Amino acid sequence: MRLLKRLAVNKLAVIGSVFILLFVLCALCAPWLARVDYGFMDLYHTLQTPGGGHLMGTDAMGRDIFSGILYGARTSVLIGFCVLCLGGLLGAVIGVLCGFFEGKLDLMLMRVIDTMMAFPTILLALLVIAIIGPGLKGAVAAASIAQIPRFARIVRSSVLKTKKMEYIDAYYVLGQSKANILFKHILPNGIAPIIVQATLTFGESILIISGLGFLGIGADPMSAEWGAMLSNARTYLITAPHLAIFPGLAIALTVLGFNLLGDGLRDALDVKEN
Amino acid sequence: MVVLFFTSIVIFLIIHLIPGDPATIFAGAGATADQVEAVKISMGLDKPLATQYLTWINGLFHGNLGTSLSSRDPILPVLAEKLGNTLILSLSGIILAVLVGLSLGIVSALKHNTLIDVLSMIVAIIGISMPIFWIGMLLVIVFSINLGWLPVTGNDTFLSYLLPSITIALNSTAVITRMTRSSVLEVLGEDYVVTAVAKGLKKRTINLVHVLKNAMIPIITTIGMQFGYLMGGAVLTETVFVYPGLGRYLVDSIGKRDYPAVQAAILALAVIFIVINFLVDSAYYLLDPKLKEE
Numbered sequence: 024m025r026l027l028k029r030l031a032v033n034k035l036a037v038i039g040s041v042f043i044l045l046f047v048l049c050a051l052c053a054p055w056l057a058r059v060d061y062g063f064m065d066l067y068h069t070l071q072t073p074g075g076g077h078l079m080g081t082d083a084m085g086r087d088i089f090s091g092i093l094y095g096a097r098t099s100v101l102i103g104f105c106v107l108c109l110g111g112l113l114g115a116v117i118g119v120l121c122g123f124f125e126g127k128l129d130l131m132l133m134r135v136i137d138t139m140m141a142f143p144t145i146l147l148a149l150l151v152i153a154i155i156g157p158g159l160k161g162a163v164a165a166a167s168i169a170q171i172p173r174f175a176r177i178v179r180s181s182v183l184k185t186k187k188m189e190y191i192d193a194y195y196v197l198g199q200s201k202a203n204i205l206f207k208h209i210l211p212n213g214i215a216p217i218i219v220q221a222t223l224t225f226g227e228s229i230l231i232i233s234g235l236g237f238l239g240i241g242a243d244p245m246s247a248e249w250g251a252m253l254s255n256a257r258t259y260l261i262t263a264p265h266l267a268i269f270p271g272l273a274i275a276l277t278v279l280g281f282n283l284l285g286d287g288l289r290d291a292l293d294v295k296e297n
Numbered sequence: 298m299v300v301l302f303f304t305s306i307v308i309f310l311i312i313h314l315i316p317g318d319p320a321t322i323f324a325g326a327g328a329t330a331d332q333v334e335a336v337k338i339s340m341g342l343d344k345p346l347a348t349q350y351l352t353w354i355n356g357l358f359h360g361n362l363g364t365s366l367s368s369r370d371p372i373l374p375v376l377a378e379k380l381g382n383t384l385i386l387s388l389s390g391i392i393l394a395v396l397v398g399l400s401l402g403i404v405s406a407l408k409h410n411t412l413i414d415v416l417s418m419i420v421a422i423i424g425i426s427m428p429i430f431w432i433g434m435l436l437v438i439v440f441s442i443n444l445g446w447l448p449v450t451g452n453d454t455f456l457s458y459l460l461p462s463i464t465i466a467l468n469s470t471a472v473i474t475r476m477t478r479s480s481v482l483e484v485l486g487e488d489y490v491v492t493a494v495a496k497g498l499k500k501r502t503i504n505l506v507h508v509l510k511n512a513m514i515p516i517i518t519t520i521g522m523q524f525g526y527l528m529g530g531a532v533l534t535e536t537v538f539v540y541p542g543l544g545r546y547l548v549d550s551i552g553k554r555d556y557p558a559v560q561a562a563i564l565a566l567a568v569i570f571i572v573i574n575f576l577v578d579s580a581y582y583l584l585d586p587k588l589k590e591e
Contacts (some may be wrong), residue, residue, distance in 0.1 A: 141525065142570060143525055144526075146529045149548070153563075157495045237430050238536055260438060266433070267438065271431030274428045
């Protein structure tokens, strides 16, 4: 509750939360909000400008853009959660292993992580896509793997820092088991930077996946995914620029929401950036 | 060098994990099993992995990056040209990002909590959140299509570099602005700055000599990393502007399963990142005398 109060003071964080709420609402209520299914092609009314029967116009195949945005929000929520669960969890496990046990394992794993960190996320993702092949599943796997290094680093440094606290020593003296100390005391007390990173990761994974979709090696170009929609819009920049406006706006606002909230959480939880 | 060696092995192995048999692709559709087998032997794909790796490395030292599976031309000349194009784009991008980012960051830190500070921070966070390919498209719509000032695609004239450079620089500008601001703010609170003020030094001297010099170290790291990220962003920017660079080449090669080309492009990028990291590390020693003593 105190966290919420501190967050509420930060106007930008509140704006961010509103964007995220809107985004989740779109994703949840897509079937009720959309007047027509995104898959429905009205070939008599292609490339229509916004207004009239279609709030945001139609694309080259006569599909309703507004529906695409709504269903695209669904895709993006799923993407965000998948990337967090896969990449975040794997990274966290590596971070805990390295931070808690230190020693040779830590040295070796951190070498690998540092090498991965040197590569831009989108290139790491491209590399993974090159191996597992294009498609939404490949893109999600790629984005997840690309997120592992940052999570590993943050969890590791958080565990390292918390581990040295006096109250942790006290638990050792009290005779608690290692596992107990790790899961009951170290992790909960070092969770703040991880929460901040998770928020930022959600936004970034949407950016990466839409980027891959835009390059034509992510989501299926026919599917309701914002990056793929923008990729289709590229051909019609001259005749129908509105095709490019709405999906991009959707990505930008959603990612902005997560970044604002992440920044706000960082201040509210008093996490030092390293 | 050691890192480079390991990177080359990793790249080689990863590329060979890619599903899809290159010999089948090279032989073309409708080739018989015998023909595919012949291609395999002529490409050396029937030999053990270690031998293939040595052949590849040996070729590298002789300036031979292999033959593209799709165009059947040697890769090196094509790659060199695309790499040059990407470097021009990234360099102009990073120069733009450093100029704008540094000045915005310093101004907002020195004028902390004023309107300028708040505004530039809001612009910076929006800059981080925008997908750069979308920015590129918006710029094209406004400046090339509506106003007709600048060319939409290619790299024929000097003017055609303008929009891609702005596009590619946007995210990095925002990151550098934020980093500069927080780094300068941190140094401003240090004891030695208070001492300098107490000594009665001129404000400009304090800002230039004491604050900026000490704030530079994290900023240099950020700039180095951003240069790497910029080259990543090149993939997207090059697609928007149909710019003939390395990123687009890589994506096209992935699509065509042209794996000697993918291998060469990734290696080229990896070498660049390793060089950048090395330069950033050396910059620390120049800026921080404490590290020199150790």
